[in-house]
Amino acid sequence: MSAEPTSPSAPRVAVVTGGWRGIGRATAARLAADGFAVVIGYAGNRDLAEAAARGITAVGGRAVAVRADIADEGQVAELFRAAATEFGGVDVVVHAAGRMRLAPIAELDLAELDTMHRSDIRGTFVVAREAARTLRRGGAFVGFSSSVVSLAFAPGPTATDLFLDGKDEETVARPAAQPPLERLGTPVDLADVVAFLASPAGHWVNGQVVRANGGIV
Numbered sequence: 766m767s768a769e770p771t772s773p774s775a776p777r778v779a780v781v782t783g784g785w786r787g788i789g790r791a792t793a794a795r796l797a798a799d800g801f802a803v804v805i806g807y808a809g810n811r812d813l814a815e816a817a818a819r820g821i822t823a824v825g826g827r828a829v830a831v832r833a834d835i836a837d838e839g840q841v842a843e844l845f846r847a848a849a850t851e852f853g854g855v856d857v858v859v860h861a862a863g864r865m866r867l868a869p870i871a872e873l874d875l876a877e878l879d880t881m882h883r884s885d886i887r888g889t890f891v892v893a894r895e896a897a898r899t900l901r902r903g904g905a906f907v908g909f910s911s912s913v914v915s916l917a918f919a920p921g922p923t924a925t926d927l928f929l930d931g932k933d934e935e936t937v938a939r940p941a942a943q944p945p946l947e948r949l950g951t952p953v954d955l956a957d958v959v960a961f962l963a964s965p966a967g968h969w970v971n972g973q974v975v976r977a978n979g980g981i982v
Contacts, residue, residue: 776827778852779963780844782806782835782892783862785814788909791952792859792959793817797826799960802852805830806844806862827852835862835888838895845899857963858896860889860908903968907959910974944979954979 779796783789784805793803794817803821807814807830814830821828829851833844848855864884866877889908896906944950958977961967 775853776800776802777856778802778804778848778854779857779859780804780806780848780855780896781859781861782833782844784859785810785817785830787861788952788955789859789861790817791956792861793828794821795953795956795960796857796859796963797821797828798824799964801857801963802827804828804844804848804851804855806833806835808832808834808862835860835892836883838891841891841895845895849899854901855896855899856901856904858892858900858904858906859959859963860892860896860906862888862892863909903965905963905968907962909955944981946979948979950977950979 777800779793779801781789781793781796781803784793784803785807789805793805797803803818803826805814805818805828811830811832814832818828818830829847831844831847833840835841845855862884864881866873866881868877893906893908896904900906955977958975962970962975
């Protein structure tokens with residue numbers, strides 16, 4: 766059952782998992798600029814998460830960083846409770862946390878596969894389930910996937926540290942050439958889409974896959 770809607774005078778509240786870097790960090794900053802109080806969820810890098818929160822508060826926004834393993838249902842519940850305690854509830858959940866390890870099948874260590882499965886499959890379910898239980902009426906859940914689900918080659922080209930790590934210029938140039946705009950996307954490109962979906966203007970977009978990938982088909 767959805768919680769009660771926020772009152773007109775209360776700030777809307779967003780929980781952003783993975784909000785300490787890349788798309789998540791850009792999204793947290795954009796939502797804060799739009800007037801949201803933001804809870805930045807992180808698993809390990811406390812310094813960067815707190816720096817992201819300070820960056821928001823330094824320009825007059827409201828933000829806190831809260832540690833939570835997204836695959837641990839107890840910790841995720843605590844993340845949402847922290848949002849309720851600090852800001853009064855949750856109106857938007859942006860699930861931007863995840864792991865990516867690219868390797869040929871013959872070279873991928875099973876421990877890496879298990880880690881990705883725990884984070885990207887179980888973690889996504891745990892966060893989505895808690896969002897369904899907690900979001901106030903009129904709330905929104907935005908998750909991220911990759912254009913690789915519809916292509917036989919190359920993941921969706923967004924220039925995050927996670928995407929760029931370990932790749933040489935030639936490897937980066939190939940996906941950058943795929944979109945008609947002939948460039949990699951940026952975290953801000955994705956944050957702008959999330960901001961629309963999280964706003965009242967985006968509430969008629971419901972249960973859809975939005976391919977924000979520069980035009981790759």
